[in-house]
Amino acid sequence: MKINVAFVCTGNSCRSQMAEGWARYLAGDIFEIYSAGTHPTSEVNPNAVVAMREAGVDISGHYPKLLNDIPSEIDVLITMGCGVECPYLPNKYKEDWGLDDPVGKPIEEFRRVRDIIKEKVVELAKKQRL
16 A cells, blocks of 8 residues: 655645655655645746756646645645645644745756755655665
């Protein structure tokens, strides 16, 4: 049985979308992956799509989702560092990754955040595979 993992931030337009993409790409064999935002934007940030495409991961089909769009019980909840509190989203394990939002910044910042998220997803998968 796969582990339900949800990546949550405010807009679900960038960090949580990149995390969802990396998790599907790197750990789709052990994770059932979701992402959502407390206040979702209308689209995934185009720079996030470009940065992930450069790394070989296609998130162009992703779209921002509400917390109500994901399962009500999550095994692993990852917040992205925007102070998002989800007391109404039950979970067995929670981490806050403390990532700055690259929205409104140059593409280089998206690439930097993308690479940090990749490392964190790899570490999360290693922990869960133990």
